[in-house]
Amino acid sequence: MKVWYTDEIVDATPVISSRVRLARNIKKYPFLVVISPEQSKLLVEEVETALGSHFTPISLAGKNDIEKRGMLERHIVSPEFLKINKPKGLMLQSDERICVMVNEEDHIRIQTISPGDGIDTAWDTANKVDDLLEESIQYAFDKDYGYLTSCPTNAGTGLRASFMVHLPMTERTGNIRGLLPAVSKFGMTLRGIYGEGTEPLGHIYQVSNQVTLGKSEEDIVNGLKTITSQIIDNENKLREKAMSSIRLEMEDQFFRAYGTLTHARKLSGKEAMELLSAVRLGYLTQTLNVPKPGKTLYEIMMSIQPGSLQSAAGRELDENERDVFRASYLRGMFKK
Amino acid sequence: MLCEKCMKRQAVVHMQQIINGQVTEMHLCTECASQSDSPLSFEQFLQGLLDVFGGVPENLSSQKPAAKFRCPVCGLSYENFKRTGRVGCAECYQTFRREMDPILKNIQGGNRHEGKFPHKAGNGMLSRRKIDKLKLELSKAVEEEEYENAARLRDQIRELEANLS
Ligand SMILES: [Zn+2]
Ligand SMILES: [Zn+2]
Numbered sequence: 001m002k003v004w005y006t007d008e009i010v011d012a013t014p015v016i017s018s019r020v021r022l023a024r025n026i027k028k029y030p031f032l033v034v035i036s037p038e039q040s041k042l043l044v045e046e047v048e049t050a051l052g053s054h055f056t057p058i059s060l061a062g063k064n065d066i067e068k069r070g071m072l073e074r075h076i077v078s079p080e081f082l083k084i085n086k087p088k089g090l091m092l093q094s095d096e097r098i099c100v101m102v103n104e105e106d107h108i109r110i111q112t113i114s115p116g117d118g119i120d121t122a123w124d125t126a127n128k129v130d131d132l133l134e135e136s137i138q139y140a141f142d143k144d145y146g147y148l149t150s151c152p153t154n155a156g157t158g159l160r161a162s163f164m165v166h167l168p169m170t171e172r173t174g175n176i177r178g179l180l181p182a183v184s185k186f187g188m189t190l191r192g193i194y195g196e197g198t199e200p201l202g203h204i205y206q207v208s209n210q211v212t213l214g215k216s217e218e219d220i221v222n223g224l225k226t227i228t229s230q231i232i233d234n235e236n237k238l239r240e241k242a243m244s245s246i247r248l249e250m251e252d253q254f255f256r257a258y259g260t261l262t263h264a265r266k267l268s269g270k271e272a273m274e275l276l277s278a279v280r281l282g283y284l285t286q287t288l289n290v291p292k293p294g295k296t297l298y299e300i301m302m303s304i305q306p307g308s309l310q311s312a313a314g315r316e317l318d319e320n321e322r323d324v325f326r327a328s329y330l331r332g333m334f335k336k
Numbered sequence: 337m338l339c340e341k342c343m344k345r346q347a348v349v350h351m352q353q354i355i356n357g358q359v360t361e362m363h364l365c366t367e368c369a370s371q372s373d374s375p376l377s378f379e380q381f382l383q384g385l386l387d388v389f390g391g392v393p394e395n396l397s398s399q400k401p402a403a404k405f406r407c408p409v410c411g412l413s414y415e416n417f418k419r420t421g422r423v424g425c426a427e428c429y430q431t432f433r434r435e436m437d438p439i440l441k442n443i444q445g446g447n448r449h450e451g452k453f454p455h456k457a458g459n460g461m462l463s464r465r466k467i468d469k470l471k472l473e474l475s476k477a478v479e480e481e482e483y484e485n486a487a488r489l490r491d492q493i494r495e496l497e498a499n500l501s
Pocket of ligand 2: 407408409410411412423424425426427428429
C-alpha cells in the first residue's frame with residue numbers, strides 16, 4: 001500500500017487519520033524501570049525474530065538527531081521512545097502504516113495508522129500483529145488486569161485508539177474550550193498534534209481514549225467513534241454556518257492564506273501551519289478554486305516541521321534559516 | 337477579536353465561566369452577550385451520550401497510604417511505584433494488588449479486564465467469561481421466578497467452576 005499520508009483521503013474530511021496503539025510486555029523480562037541493558041538486547045532480538053520477515057528493523061544508532069526528530073514528526077516514534085537510554089528496537093513497514101517499538105515504556109508498542117476515518121482497519125491490523133507476536137512470545141497477562149503494562153493507566157487492553165482531526169471552526173468559535181472537559185467525562189482526551197502537553201498547531205487535535213481497563217477493545221473503539229462523530233458534526237455545522245453567514249470573509253481568508261503561501265519569503269512554523277489550515281478549509285469548502293499542491297496538505301504540514309525540514313535541507317538550520325527554507329519549500333509546493 | 341457567537345462584530349465583553357471546575361472564557365459582542373444563552377455548550381451537547389457509557393465516572397477518591405514493601409521478583413518498592421507510577425515487572429501487580437486495585441478502579445473504567453486475551457491464557461479466560469455471563473442469567477432467572485431454568489444455570493456454573501479449579 002502507499003504511505004498513509006500520501007492518500008488524498010487525509011485532506012478530504014476533518015478526520016486526517018486514525019491510529020491504534022497496543023502496549024504489551026513479555027512475562028519473563030522485568031519492565032522498563034528495572035530491565036538491564038543485557039536483558040534489553042535479548043528482548044529486542046526476541047521481538048525481531050517473532051516478527052520475522054514481515055518488518056524491516058530500523059537502526060536508530062545510524063540516525064542523527066534531525067532524522068530522529070523527523071521520525072517523531074511523522075508519528076513513527078514517540079518522544080518517550082527517543083529519550084530511553086537502553087537498547088531498543090524499531091520495526092517498520094514501508095508504507096509506514098505499521099510500526100513496532102521495542103523497549104519503549106512497554107516492551108512492545110504496536111502502532112498502526114490508517115488515512116482518514118480508518119480506525120477499524122487500524123485496529124484490525126494491530127490485532128493481527130499482536131496475534132503474530134503471541135505465537136512465539138508469552139505476554140505478561142493477568143485474568144483481572146488483562147495485559148500488564150509499565151504504567152497501570154494502560155493495563156487491560158493496552159489499547160489507545162485515536163483520531164487526528166482538523167477543527168479550525170471549533171477552535172475559532174471558542175467551542176474547543178468546552179470540549180476538553182466534556183470529552184474527558186467519557187474517558188476520552190483531546191490534545192495537540194504531537195501528544196501530551198503540546199500546543200495545537202494548525203488547529204489539529206488528537207482525540208483518544210484514556211480508559212483501557214474494564215471495556216473491550218470494540219467498546220473502546222466504538223466509544224471513540226461516537227464522541228469523534230459528535231465533534232466532527234459540530235465542526236461541520238459551524239463551518240456551514242460560517243460559509244452561509246460570512247462567506248466573503250471566509251473566502252478572503254482562504255485566498256489570503258494561499259497568496260502568502262505562494263509568495264512569502266519567510267514563514268515561521270506556527271504561521272505556516274495556520275496558513276495551511278486555512279487553505280485546507282478552502283479546499284474542503286470548494287471555494288479555494290486554485291490547483292492543489294503535488295502532495296497532500298497533511299504531508300506538507302509534517303514536512304515543514306523542524307526535523308523534516310532540516311532532513312530535506314540535508315543540514316542543520318538555525319531558526320531564521322529554517323523560516324526562509326520553509327517559505328521557499330512551500331512556494332515550490334504550491335507552484336503550478 | 338471577533339465575537340465567538342456571531343463572528344461578525346468585535347468582541348467587547350469578556351466573561352469567565354466555571355463549568356465542571358474548569359474556567360472557560362468567552363468573548364462576545366454586546367448584542368450577543370445580552371442574550372442569556374451561552375454559545376453552543378458542549379456540556380449539554382454531549383449530555384445525551386451519557387447513557388452510552390453508563391454515566392459519569394466517579395472523581396478520584398483519596399488513595400490509601402503507602403505501604404513499605406518491595407516486589408520479591410524485581411525489587412521495586414511500593415514507594416517507588418507510587419512516585420513514578422511505573423511498576424517493575426508483571427509480579428508487581430500481584431505484590432501491590434491490594435493497593436493497586438482501588439486505584440485502578442478509580443482511574444480506569446473498572447478493575448476487570450473485558451477485552452482480548454492471549455490464546456495461551458485461553459480456556460480459563462473463556463470459562464471465566466462464561467461463568468460471569470451465566471451468573472447474570474441466573475440472577476435474572478431467580479428474579480423472574482423461573483426456578484427450573486435457575487437450577488439448570490446453577491448446575492452449569494458449578495460444573496464450569498469445578499473445571500476451573
Ligand atoms: Zn456577537
Ligand atoms: Zn516487580
